[in-house]
Amino acid sequence: VAELNLVEDGKLHMATNASFPPYEMTTDDGGYEGIDVEIATEIAKKLGLELVVDDMEFSSVITSVQNGKSDIAMAGLTVNEERKKNINFTDTYTKGVQSIIVPEDSEIASVDDLGKAKAIGCQEGTTGYIYCSDTEENGGYGDKAIAYPDGATAVQALTTGKVDAVVIDNAPAQEFVKANKGLKILDTAYAEEEYAIGVSKKNDLLLEAVNKALNELIEDGTVQKIVDKYIQA
Ligand code: ARG
Structure with missing residues (x-):
């Protein structure tokens, strides 16, 4: 999958801030779990890649993708106009x-x-x-x-x-x-937001591949299953 122009061959590097339960958090044994981690793992699988979590401050997540240090930004990341100037977003996978x-x-x-x-x-x-x-x-x-x-x-x-x-x-x-x-x-619907995955503006091929995988996972119910596992209605 070299043509995807990844940070590291065979890996999908996900920039996140793993202190945002239930989307991303650390496990006792030093690993990562949560809705985003599981969805990203499934996306990576579809692309024949292994997921690597790059844990950092939330305010670095977008720049890490912009600077080519991570492949995707996935962090309960809200789509907004300001951020769209710096990265491209996939389709929405959930709301907040x-x-x-x-x-x-x-x-x-x-x-x-x-x-x-x-x-x-x-x-x-x-x-x-x-x-x-x-x-x-x-x-x-x-x-x-x-x-x-x-x-x-x-x-x-x-x-x-x-x-x-x-x-x-x-x-x-x-x-x-x-x-x-x-x-x-x-209980105040203070501001409704949509979460999506950020990809570098210089990597349309990756955006397309991730978006395709994400939509397959939405359509076959995998995304909903993962969300339901962590968020009880
Ligand atoms: N949805 C909010 C935003 O995009 C907060 C996300 C915080 N995420 C995190 N992993 N700490 O600004």
Whole structure:
């Protein structure tokens, strides 16, 4: 599959940030698991390749593909116009919604109350951070948005009272609330998003191959099966 112009022969390098359960997380024995990891493994299989997870900060995932250090970016990665300037996206394979996590006794009861927060924790480089750090005129909260290296650290800041709310994708929000006592998720379809796989703009052949494999996995129900395994309706 040399004509696919891969980072390494026979391998599919996936740039991700493996602290985003249930999409990507580390296992106790130093491996990786999650929805994206399993879908990417199936895609790699279809292409006759072995998946290699390149774990990095979320804000490096797109540049890693742009710089030719990874073949694909798969990280619960939301499609948006800004990112489309830097990478190409496959078709969408699932959806997400930005959710708000607050302490159970919080006075913040809905997205309309988010302005009451003195500080809002987000993960650096994510759409949640982009929305929250935007100006007030644009519906954001400016300097109140605090960027943390990952969701777990943002949630830790919430449990220790450093921030009053955390804005993050809904499925990780569920996982973080499960793992920490005294937190709840506010039901607000804050922003609906679509997740897709990023591929270098210089590698149309790979984009096509990955997209074809992905669509086969969507059509035969594999993607849904993997999602259902990690996210209980
Ligand atoms: N969906 C959000 C975004 O694309 C957050 C993704 C964070 N992913 C991760 N693996 N940490 O900005």
